[in-house]
Amino acid sequence: MDMRLELVPLPTYDVERSKGFYVDRVGFHLDHDVEPGNGMRIVQLTPPGSACSIVVGVGIGDPDAPRVLNLHLVVDDVEEARGLLVDKNVEVSEVSDMGGVKYAFFSDPDGNSWALQQLLR
DSSP states (O other): OOOOOOEEEOOOSOHHHHHHIIIIIIOOEEEEEEEEETTEEEEEEEOTTOSOEEEEEESSSOTTSOOOOOEEEEOSOHHHHHHHHHHTTOOOOOOEEOSSEEEEEEEOTTSOEEEEEEEOO
8 A cells, every 4th residue: 555645744834925925036837826615725746856745725724733844845955055144035055965965954934944955875
């Protein structure tokens, strides 16, 4: 039986701010922005080249829930990926070489954290 991780919910206080951060600054694709009723809003976003998406919204979780920490975005060139984010005014750590793997880290406006990861081959 296949088990595919395809959607990760992220807590947010401001859906519009989160949507803008991920689309305009990080470069995620906006898959859906729907309001199915009862005050609910669902915004689904996918990193370029990924089979897994994130979702932020109203009525789909507790905005005060603990933040999601250290989600990994695997990239071919961490320096290039970092530079693209810095150019879009995203605060990203310097690149760290951890012996066979390079990382740079950033967080969204709600404190959910991400790692850019480059596996050295």
